[in-house]
Amino acid sequence: xxxxxxxxxxxxxxxxxxxxxxxxxxxxxxxxxxxxxxxxxxxxxxxxxxxxxxxxxxxxxxxxxxxxxxxxxxxxxxxxxxxxxxxxxxxxxxxxxxxxxxxxxxxxxxxxxxxxxx
Numbered sequence: 001x002x003x004x005x006x007x008x009x010x011x012x013x014x015x016x017x018x019x020x021x022x023x024x025x026x027x028x029x030x031x032x033x034x035x036x037x038x039x040x041x042x043x044x045x046x047x048x049x050x051x052x053x054x055x056x057x058x059x060x061x062x063x064x065x066x067x068x069x070x071x072x073x074x075x076x077x078x079x080x081x082x083x084x085x086x087x088x089x090x091x092x093x094x095x096x097x098x099x100x101x102x103x104x105x106x107x108x109x110x111x112x113x114x115x116x117x118x
Contacts, residue, residue, distance in 0.1 A: 028088040029088075032087075032088045032089055035076050035079060035080060038079050039075050039076040039079060042079065043071075043072065043075055076089070077090060
């Protein structure tokens with residue numbers, strides 16, 4: 001529940017709340033793009049669309065296999081933390097990812113007598 005102080009801080013006379021919400025959304029989108037570009041730069045990835053990028057990542061799936069998503073996410077999080085900003089693409093606090101190599105639990109087989117809905 002918002003306190004009177006929070007309500008006062010989140011509003012300004014004559015400024016529509018929807019306009020502020022739109023500005024926040026644009027800021028998150030631009031921050032997301034900027035963090036992606038900075039992460040690529042730190043990891044030494046060539047400029048997207050350049051000749052060296054096409055040579056290195058031209059084949060389907062090459063980008064995925066060349067740059068591990070976990071490594072990229074860690075570098076991106078480090079950049080955001082050192083800059084003192086919250087990464088808009090970061091998982092919510094308390095969210096835990098499965099350890100790499102962990103196997104997801106298997107689903108039970110359906111009863112063969114059960115009718116399919118589709």
